[in-house]
Amino acid sequence: xxxxxxxxxxxxxxxxxxxxxxxxxxxxxxxxxxxxxxxxxxxxxxxxxxxxxxxxxxxxxxxxxxxxxxxxxxxxxxxxxxxxxxxxxxxxxxxxxxxxxxxxxxxxxxxxxxxxxxxxxxxxxxxxxxxxxxxxxxxxxxxxxxxxxxxxxxxxxxxxxxxxxxxxxxxxxxxxxxxxxxxxxxxxxxxxxxxxxxxxxxxxxxxxxxxxxxxxxxxxxxxxxxxxxxxxxxxxxxxxxxxxxxxxxxxxxxxxxxxxxxxxxxxxxxxxxxxxxxxxxxxxxxxxxxxxxxxxxxxxxxxxxxxxxxxxxxxxxxxxxxxxxxxxxxxxxxxxxxxxxxxxxxxxxxxxxxxxxxxxxxxxxxxxxxxxxxxxxxxxxxxxxxxxxxxxxxxxxxxxxxxxxxxxxxxxxxxxxxxxxxxxxxxxxxxxxxxxxxxxxxxxxxxxxxxxxxxxxxxxxxxxxxxxxxxxxxxxxxxxxxxxxxxxxxxxxxxxxxxxxxxxxxxxxxxxxxxxxxxxxxxxxxxxxxxxxxxxxxxxxxxxxxxxxxxxxxxxxxxxxxxxxxxxxxxxxxxxx
Numbered sequence: 206x207x208x209x210x211x212x213x214x215x216x217x218x219x220x221x222x223x224x225x226x227x228x229x230x231x232x233x234x235x236x237x238x239x240x241x242x243x244x245x246x247x248x249x250x251x252x253x254x255x256x257x258x259x260x261x262x263x264x265x266x267x268x269x270x271x272x273x274x275x276x277x278x279x280x281x282x283x284x285x286x287x288x289x290x291x292x293x294x295x296x297x298x299x300x301x302x303x304x305x306x307x308x309x310x311x312x313x314x315x316x317x318x319x320x321x322x323x324x325x326x327x328x329x330x331x332x333x334x335x336x337x338x339x340x341x342x343x344x345x346x347x348x349x350x351x352x353x354x355x356x357x358x359x360x361x362x363x364x365x366x367x368x369x370x371x372x373x374x375x376x377x378x379x380x381x382x383x384x385x386x387x388x389x390x391x392x393x394x395x396x397x398x399x400x401x402x403x404x405x406x407x408x409x410x411x412x413x414x415x416x417x418x419x420x421x422x423x424x425x426x427x428x429x430x431x432x433x434x435x436x437x438x439x440x441x442x443x444x445x446x447x448x449x450x451x452x453x454x455x456x457x458x459x460x461x462x463x464x465x466x467x468x469x470x471x472x473x474x475x476x477x478x479x480x481x482x483x484x485x486x487x488x489x490x491x492x493x494x495x496x497x498x499x500x501x502x503x504x505x506x507x508x509x510x511x512x513x514x515x516x517x518x519x520x521x522x523x524x525x526x527x528x529x530x531x532x533x534x535x536x537x538x539x540x541x542x543x544x545x546x547x548x549x550x551x552x553x554x555x556x557x558x559x560x561x562x563x564x565x566x567x568x569x570x571x572x573x574x575x576x577x578x579x580x581x582x583x584x585x586x587x588x589x590x591x592x593x594x595x596x597x598x599x600x601x602x603x604x605x606x607x608x609x610x611x612x613x614x615x616x617x618x619x620x621x622x623x624x625x626x627x628x629x630x631x632x633x634x635x636x637x638x639x640x641x642x643x644x645x646x647x648x649x650x651x652x653x654x655x656x657x658x659x660x661x662x663x664x665x666x667x668x669x670x671x672x673x674x675x676x677x678x679x680x681x682x683x684x685x686x687x688x689x690x691x692x693x694x695x696x697x698x699x700x701x702x703x704x705x706x707x708x709x710x711x712x713x714x715x716x717x718x719x720x721x722x723x724x725x726x727x728x729x730x731x732x733x734x735x736x737x738x739x740x741x742x743x744x745x746x747x748x749x750x751x752x753x754x755x756x757x758x759x760x761x762x763x764x765x766x767x768x769x770x771x772x773x774x775x776x777x778x779x780x781x782x
Contacts, residue, residue, distance in 0.1 A: 215272055219537055226535045233532035234542020237280055239404040240528050241267075242547055244573065246427065246558070247566035248283040249517070251348050253295035254303050256558075256566075257430050258517050259283045260551055264434065264544045266507035266519030271540035274503030275323070275496035276469040278534045280525040280543055281507055283517050285345040285574065289364075290460050290609055291517060292348070294453045302450060305440045307512030307519075309447075309454035314462050315505025323497025326466035330624075332586050332596040333616035334467065338577055339597070340604025340612060345574040352567035355382040357425070365605065378423040382564040385424060388413050389568030406569050413565045414557070424562040430555040434548070437513045456610040461520040463613065465504045468521035469495045472530055524573065592623035625662045628689075632657030634667050637683075639748055646755040651677035652748070656686045659694030668701045678758050679751040680705055683744065685716025695721075695728035702733040711754055713739045715747040 221227075241263055249259020263282035270281035294306060317323075343364075350368035351358035355376035358367050376382075392409035417424050473495050500521070508518045529539055550558065587594045600616035637652045653671055657663070671680070682698075690698075702712045712734060717725060725731060731740060741747040 219272075219277070221536050227538070229533045229535050230538040231542055233529050233534035233539040235546055236404070236532040237525050237529045237534075237539070238543040238546025239407050241280065241282060241522075241525050241543055242550055243406045243410050243561075243566065243569050244522075244525070245283055245547060246561065247570045248285060248288045250427070250563065250566055251285075251345075251570065252283070252288040252291045252303070252517060254291070254300040254517060256427050258300075258303065258515065260430070260547060261434060261514050262511045262516035262519050264548045264551070265514045265516055266511040267544035267547070268541050269510045270503045270507035270519060270521070271537045271544070272503070273499070273506050274465075274469075274521075274537075275498065275500030276472055276521070276526075277494070277536055278472050278526060278530050278539065279465070279469050279495075279500070279521045280529050280540045281465070281504065281519050281521050282525070282544075284464060284520050284522050285570065285577070286341045286460055286464055286609065287457070287518055287520055289341060289344045289348070290453075290457055294450075294457075298446070298450070301440070302446065303517055304512040304515050305442065305446075306450055306454050306457055307508045307517055308440070309450060310457040310461060310518045311505045311508030311510075311512060313455060313458035313505070314501050314508060317458070317462055318498050318501025318503075318505055321498045322462075323466060323499075323501050326463060326470070326497065329463070329467075329613070329617065330593075330596065330620045332593040333600050333613060333620055335579070335582050335586050336597040336600025336616055337604055337609070337613055338579075339583060340601040341609065342574040342577040343601070343605050345577070346571055349386075349567035349570050349574075352425075352563045353382055353386045353571070355379045355425070355564070363606075381417075381422045381424055382562075382567075385413050385417065385422075385562055385564035386568040386571065388416070389565050390572050393569070393572045406572075410561055410565050410569065413568075414561050417562050417565075418560060422562070424564055427559050427561050427563065427566075430551070430559050432552060432555045434551065435515045438515070439513065440515075456608075457518050459610050459613070461504055461508060461518055462501055464523075465500055465521035466497050468523040468526050469497065469500050471523055472526045524576070592620075592627070596620045596623065625660075628658050628660070629662035629666075632659065632663035632667065634670050640744065641748070644752050646678075646752065649676070649678040649755050649758075650681065650748070650751045651679070652681045652683065654683040654686060658689035658691075659684075659687050659698065660689055660691040661693035664694045664697030668697045671701060672704060677710055678755050679711045679713065681713045681715060681744075681747050681751055683715050684721070685718065687718070687721065690721045690724060692724065692728060695724050695730055698725065699728055699730045699733050702730060706733060706735060711735055711739070711751075713741060713747050713751055715741040715744055 245259040245263040246256040247259070249256040249262070252258070259282075267280065267282050270279065274281065291303060291306070295303060347364035347368040351371040354371050355378040356371040356374065357376070358371060389406075389409040392412060393405045396403060396405040396408060416422075504520060511517060511519050525543070529543070532539075534540070583597070586597045596616055596619050599619050600612050603615050604612035633656050635654045635656070637654050639647050639650060639652055651671075655667060659667065671682075702714075705712050714730070714734065717740065731737070734740065739750075741750070
């Protein structure tokens, strides 16, 4: 089948221009724009490229992802997870490489979407997601500790080590910085309970900025910001630098894809609030509908556009998307409006924004980090099964101590190990009594039912259990209850049949599923049977054939060998029966 871009590009149904929908999108866009402004500043600063890059990413990537993405309500821009991944890249290569990383990562994500790999995220287990989120939240919180104690820490160091060093060697003005963080945190926690309609993070930043200005507090500030978007330009490309950045770009692309698809999935699971006039949402604007492949295309284009304008790689932002949905967003216009709000701030209010204390941004991110973690979800995973608890803890620990992408990879490996072990334990072999009235010689017929999955994790054990039963002249293998057979399992069955036949035991196979028959044929299971008629669809004919074979074997003239009771069955040459 030839490749087609159908479904990956914008269509006329993406927008709803009816007045009530436009009003809902405008209100939601302004709301999420106000919430996103301090986060864009903070994530740009924590990455090491500066708050201006965060603003550029929120504007450019936010608009492109909204137009080309696969979710109607997804809000994209700089995120804490992306800041965590970019910080060591900036520390090693400098902030000038970030636009190039954005271009490389955007191209990779775009190709993944074009290849329709969006469903891959559904294979990430819940404990891995929760462990990943817990690890990211911990890193974001630790990264803010230096600013909270008035210490300038260069990006790229191990967050835990940097935080401990900052706490043991606080800078001048620590009391002012701690007071600022505490004030921001208090406002963000208390204000939503008193006045839920106000954007708590923005109110907190405005309040502490004014207070710090009036008190002439010795606090580090954001500093000068550009009052317009930079002109688009391609970053300089050096072949050696390109090779060294390819690995980090793959990691950034993987994170962008995973986080964006998880965010879109969260938005899809959220109920859509009714319109402000009380009407129910239309099916065309239902937030439950999203296209994961188109979402990857949109996120790839967003990072490409952000890189051209000197910004950071972008990804879907779970918290901002949730705010967008709760504020009543109906279409992509809400996310576009959010970016336009930030653009207006860049054009009209860079002076006041440049006076924001860095400690205030640290406070916003500390509160944001704590809210990223669902305590109930973590508790549920830890108390579910021991395997799931181990996966969560391992993923979180590696995220904090080593690397985010390696954490997801190792978490998947650990989860897969426990899943395969569980499947292997559920795979069993049972010796069953023969159906119908007893016949003479039935004690020489062994009927085995194989349940579960005959795969590499259980094949040897199943074969060993059957081979250990040495008192049979005929073995009947019931395979109809096998849900899965892989090449290793089929090979083990072939070896089992060959071993029994060489030992003089006739093997009858019953109930091979049509889906398994081609594999068993190719691997040679059927070739090891003494006769092609030893493959049965029903149990009754198989048992009847086994009994007739035992009856003939008990006649001295019909037996090519003799059975010695102490030693078992003497091997005999194959003969048709």
